[in-house]
Amino acid sequence: MRAQLIALDWGTTSLRAYKLAEGGKVLEQRSLSSGIMQLPKVPRIIAGRECTDGFELAFDEACSDWLDAQPGLPVIACGMVGSAQGWREAAYRDTPANVATLGTSLQTVRSIRGIDVHIVPGVIQRSRLPNVMRGEETQVLGVLQNLPGEAGEAGGDLLIGLPGSHSKWVEVADGCIVHFDTFMTGEIFAVLSEHSILGRTQQRSATFDGDAFDRGVQVALSADGEIGPLSTLFSARSLGLTGELSATAQADYLSGLLIGHELSALACAQRRRRNSVHLPSIILIGNAQLCARYSRALDACGFARVTLAEQATEHGLWQLALAAGLITLTLSR
Amino acid sequence: MRAQLIALDWGTTSLRAYKLAEGGKVLEQRSLSSGIMQLPKVPRIIAGRECTDGFELAFDEACSDWLDAQPGLPVIACGMVGSAQGWREAAYRDTPANVATLGTSLQTVRSIRGIDVHIVPGVIQRSRLPNVMRGEETQVLGVLQNLPGEAGEAGGDLLIGLPGSHSKWVEVADGCIVHFDTFMTGEIFAVLSEHSILGRTQQRSATFDGDAFDRGVQVALSADGEIGPLSTLFSARSLGLTGELSATAQADYLSGLLIGHELSALACAQRRRRNSVHLPSIILIGNAQLCARYSRALDACGFARVTLAEQATEHGLWQLALAAGLITLTLSR
Numbered sequence: 001m002r003a004q005l006i007a008l009d010w011g012t013t014s015l016r017a018y019k020l021a022e023g024g025k026v027l028e029q030r031s032l033s034s035g036i037m038q039l040p041k042v043p044r045i046i047a048g049r050e051c052t053d054g055f056e057l058a059f060d061e062a063c064s065d066w067l068d069a070q071p072g073l074p075v076i077a078c079g080m081v082g083s084a085q086g087w088r089e090a091a092y093r094d095t096p097a098n099v100a101t102l103g104t105s106l107q108t109v110r111s112i113r114g115i116d117v118h119i120v121p122g123v124i125q126r127s128r129l130p131n132v133m134r135g136e137e138t139q140v141l142g143v144l145q146n147l148p149g150e151a152g153e154a155g156g157d158l159l160i161g162l163p164g165s166h167s168k169w170v171e172v173a174d175g176c177i178v179h180f181d182t183f184m185t186g187e188i189f190a191v192l193s194e195h196s197i198l199g200r201t202q203q204r205s206a207t208f209d210g211d212a213f214d215r216g217v218q219v220a221l222s223a224d225g226e227i228g229p230l231s232t233l234f235s236a237r238s239l240g241l242t243g244e245l246s247a248t249a250q251a252d253y254l255s256g257l258l259i260g261h262e263l264s265a266l267a268c269a270q271r272r273r274r275n276s277v278h279l280p281s282i283i284l285i286g287n288a289q290l291c292a293r294y295s296r297a298l299d300a301c302g303f304a305r306v307t308l309a310e311q312a313t314e315h316g317l318w319q320l321a322l323a324a325g326l327i328t329l330t331l332s333r
Numbered sequence: 334m335r336a337q338l339i340a341l342d343w344g345t346t347s348l349r350a351y352k353l354a355e356g357g358k359v360l361e362q363r364s365l366s367s368g369i370m371q372l373p374k375v376p377r378i379i380a381g382r383e384c385t386d387g388f389e390l391a392f393d394e395a396c397s398d399w400l401d402a403q404p405g406l407p408v409i410a411c412g413m414v415g416s417a418q419g420w421r422e423a424a425y426r427d428t429p430a431n432v433a434t435l436g437t438s439l440q441t442v443r444s445i446r447g448i449d450v451h452i453v454p455g456v457i458q459r460s461r462l463p464n465v466m467r468g469e470e471t472q473v474l475g476v477l478q479n480l481p482g483e484a485g486e487a488g489g490d491l492l493i494g495l496p497g498s499h500s501k502w503v504e505v506a507d508g509c510i511v512h513f514d515t516f517m518t519g520e521i522f523a524v525l526s527e528h529s530i531l532g533r534t535q536q537r538s539a540t541f542d543g544d545a546f547d548r549g550v551q552v553a554l555s556a557d558g559e560i561g562p563l564s565t566l567f568s569a570r571s572l573g574l575t576g577e578l579s580a581t582a583q584a585d586y587l588s589g590l591l592i593g594h595e596l597s598a599l600a601c602a603q604r605r606r607r608n609s610v611h612l613p614s615i616i617l618i619g620n621a622q623l624c625a626r627y628s629r630a631l632d633a634c635g636f637a638r639v640t641l642a643e644q645a646t647e648h649g650l651w652q653l654a655l656a657a658g659l660i661t662l663t664l665s666r
Contacts, residue, residue, distance in 0.1 A: 084574075129557050129568035130575050166567065181560065182567040184529075188521075191528045196520055224462050226605075227514065228598040229563060230591065234499065234515040235462035241417075242463050258563065265561040272559075 004327050006063050006073050007317035010081035012037050017062040024318030034058035036080045047113040055087040074326035076317050078120035079135035092124035096176040099141035103323025136168045139285045142316030143309045159280040163290045183262045198236050203247035212249035216256025217297045229261040263301040281305040285312045337660050339406050340650035343414035345370050350395040357651035367391035369413050380446040388420040407659035409650050411453035412468035425457035429509040432474035436656025464515050469501045472618045475649030476642045492613040496623045516595045531569050536580035545582035549589025550630045562594040596634040614638040618645045
């Protein structure tokens with residue numbers, strides 16, 4: 001099957017490359033560690049010239065063989081590659097942002113082998129505490145495209161969750177991102193585990209300790225949790241001191257505690273925004289293991305309907321390439 | 334003036350040594366970086382023997398000349414030196430813990446030069462999320478001893494705050510520590526500034542940016558702050574991205590945001606515990622610059638009466654040495 005598009009999901013710490021065929025079907029995919037904050041540094045010859053530019057080197061590593069085989073393949077990319085620290089800045093679009101039309105605002109950078117890389121803009125919400133996303137807007141589009149018509153349109157009763165270093169919770173209406181919140185839960189878990197006193201007594205285990213995780217979630221949701229994460233976090237240490245939490249359980253307990261506080265705060269914020277006790281349906285996008293943790297915790301928080309979306313990035317990039325005319329509907333049929 | 338006691342405040346990252354005379358008067362004091370997690374490693378001769386033990390080395394550095402001059406001086410120490418990772422474990426006393434009588438529960442370790450070091454036990458609160466302190470119990474005693482009679486007894490309308498890496502908020506009644514909460518605010522600020530994406534855009538400034546700090550506090554106390562610190566923290570980055578927060582203002586903004594969330598949670602917890610909108614008077618103990626930050630933020634949170642206590646550690650250790658009979662009242666008169 002002949003490829004029609006190269007789609008790149010190019011974030012801070014990783015670069016995922018997809019070779020897509022008709023209808024967005026994935027022919028091949030690769031995952032490299034060449035995120036924009038850890039680009040390759042070893043110079044190499046590209047298009048007959050010695051090249052030292054990290055973006056060019058990463059792009060070449062990711063898909064030069066695909067382009068050698070099919071030189072005319074269009075290339076589209078989303079994520080931090082479009083940030084001020086990226087390859088070419090693609091200015092944010094303001095909320096409410098119609099995700100289907102982001103394809104008409106692509107920013108282009110020409111690689112030294114003469115290939116135009118089309119970069120998807122991020123989305124900004126200019127609230128008192130501003131919020132920004134890059135990459136998630138494409139995943140949201142990928143999800144909306146796959147929803148049954150009514151659900152995609154209604155939106156009002158739907159919240160799209162994108163867990164990660166900085167998790168995003170996105171409200172959509174009429175195909176637009178109308179509001180979103182960011183929680184730094186994943187990064188905070190990582191820095192606390194690696195650099196704080198909580199990490200010193202953690203003993204990492206290869207298997208997920210569901211009981212320890214659920215216990216952390218329950219603490220966050222309990223009356224004891226009302227004092228907030230800055231205080232409850234200390235229990236990951238003090239329960240260890242009293243022999244009530246083993247070293248191997250501490251990491252998953254901390255993970256549950258943090259995710260529990262995130263979702264408890266999210267539930268409150270959603271009820272305030274909707275002025276209703278009713279909580280929206282959730283669609284989760286992201287790493288399968290992390291989504292499994294969030295599913296457990298969402299359930300404990302009273303979010304009744306949680307579903308997982310797959311291949312959201314590839315589907316979103318395919319749709320944006322179509323909207324931008326990089327591929328034509330005729331070809332894709 | 335002749336010394337009567339060597340008093341050590343021996344924590345995780347520092348060792349403060351005081352040479353005290355009659356009435357607890359400070360004759361000399363020293364601050365070393367030989368906390369129990371960063372003990373000296375270079376062997377030296379102590380009492381005629383080569384010594385490699387980090388606690389012995391640190392103790393020798395801190396006060397061997399004082400002991401050479403007055404070999405019979407008693408030594409008392411509080412802090413993490415009494416933890417399981419310390420020189421000798423001094424088992425926790427349970428809440429309610431009468432701080433004045435902690436002197437009857439000192440744990441002793443004999444140094445290789447034959448000096449007994451008397452170690453103050455910490456305090457544990459065996460609540461569902463346990464809380465522990467080591468060193469703060471001694472500071473609380475030092476503060477209580479200096480209060481006018483009624484205030485020291487009443488206690489019920491008083492909260493003693495000990496800001497630091499792990500800040501403690503201590504309720505006392507009848508000379509006992511009856512309840513306390515821990516917030517990891519200081520350590521979280523440090524690890525986020527050093528190891529997270531928030532630190533990347535921070536430009537450290539030698540001067541305190543009071544406006545940026547107050548702004549952080551106000552965000553934590555505002556309706557936007559209700560979503561909690563895991564989310565509002567991201568504004569230290571996003572306000573930078575939109576040009577609304579300069580690089581030099583970001584560290585103090587983050588500090589204000591975290592301290593604001595701590596105190597907002599503390600105020601709620603206090604109102605729940607007291608079943609009253611009334612907030613207690615505050616006495617702060619600790620680093621002067623940090624206490625100044627907390628004073629500003631406490632004021633913004635509606636804590637009306639805030640006072641600072643000085644020399645709480647020295648006073649507390651002196652009182653405990655008296656209670657333990659290490660020095661006699663006759664001598665101290």
